[in-house]
Amino acid sequence: MSDLSGAIGIIGGTGLTTLSGLKIAGTRALETLWGEPSSELVEGHLDGQSVVFLSRHGNPHRIPPHEVNYRANIQALYDVGVRTVVGVNAVGGIHPEMGPARVVVPDQIIDYTWGRASTFFEGALERVTHIDFTWPYDQAARDVLMQAATAHDVPFSGFGVYGATQGPRLETAAEIRRMERDGCDLVGMTGMPEAALAAELGMRYVCLGLVVNWAAGKSDHVITMEEIEAAIDQGMSGVRRILEVSMAGLGALRVLPQSS
Template identity: 40%
Template sequence: MLAIIGGSGLYSLEGLELIQEHDLETPFGKPSAPVVEGKLYGQRILFLSRHGAGHARLPHEVNYRANIFALKQLGATHVLGVSAVGSLRMELPPGALVVPKQYFDHTRGLRERSFFGNGIAAHVSTAEPVCPNLVADLQKAAQSAGVELHTGQTYGCVEGPRLGTQAESFFLRNAAACDLVGMTNVPEVFLAREAQLAYCTLCLVTDYDCWLDDPEQHVSVEKFLETYAATLQQGLKVIQALVQTPLTEPSSMAKTALAMAVMTPDEALTPEQHEWLQVLRA
């Protein structure tokens, strides 16, 4: 089942026929908002607003673990995150839609970034953090919707909530070889891998961050709002087409990520730990 995590400006899905709203408490706390289970174009999907109702949570305040755990517990097999980003490359102009292949973590340790620890040791491979099968499905959806989709780029995740300095923008662009900058996809992408979910992000480019010399091109909330609405409409066309496309099975590296990753033996786990680990392993 497909789950969609809506970012800035995407707090609900138009046309989603409500089946049930799940107000959950997970072993990792409450998700950002109740998870909406519904039907879109006859397909059962899940929807979760990353920032909560009224955009109440800043990026470092989002309970990413609870969000991913809740989606897995409710039966998700594939997760599509939707995020607004700044571009670090001229060839990715405002209005472009991008699906990153790699993620660079430039956050500052304010976020709980793993399900593991506190008595359970695991080391999950994230060398290739997105599911290529889901990316291929998204490419097909974009093609059928007549929307251009860029793939293969690197997303640099910063802590926020402030917008970055020009020095930071140049570091991400040059030293880290990032193509995009945002605030929300880490640790979301890595938690999805720990939960053995197929994951990728549909990024909506709203600005050029601040690496260009022209201050008129630098990111601001005002410029973000100017560009975002039109870009989101293109993104929704792709999502609508994806929902109507039969999903390919998650790649083996996604659905078997925990097979050899957990080092703590089952007999050393508490009943509570065993219970939530079984959800991730399912």
């Protein structure tokens, strides 16, 4: 297995099953301690930086949020040498600033998911391990993404609490009202346990969100796939641009000490 130490991991969600601009060097199918990841790892270079791309829902898009093998995905990236991960997430907007096609770099998360395999620390352990998860998204990596967005005139919101729900159904209007009272600005189905698992392995992890619809009850119409697809078409170019121009900055970040 070739060493990809220093490579940036990109986990693509809805609307980003492939990455344009990626100069592909090869693909790799892996089996981890936790099973197979959602897709083959695509190795290559983006703006000169070594990257590893993984499609969270498979390619083609076939794995629902609650059935993604998040442990295998994060472990596979770690095993090939990735230590910095950008998770690209399609989300619903709750905050008035975060309407369809808006790019968001959230700074906090609330986990409403249940029943997912959400930790590496279980089973026959030598000792119980608790990680600090005060700041779920790496600030240095957030800064790189926001600087890239600013420099290339991609409108974005540099804050936001991501509410991670179970799916695969969308939320009720009452659930969104509750989440808003809790302080959530965004709602999505794949933010957790992905962020926590990366933290358990001592990886830098950052979310690059694209709002694809107003959350339930935040507009005067029902949410349709046509609306979501239109927002993806409109906003994904900004996401791709941020990824392309942030690779060097992300690659320059020092490796974090491994979580113990």
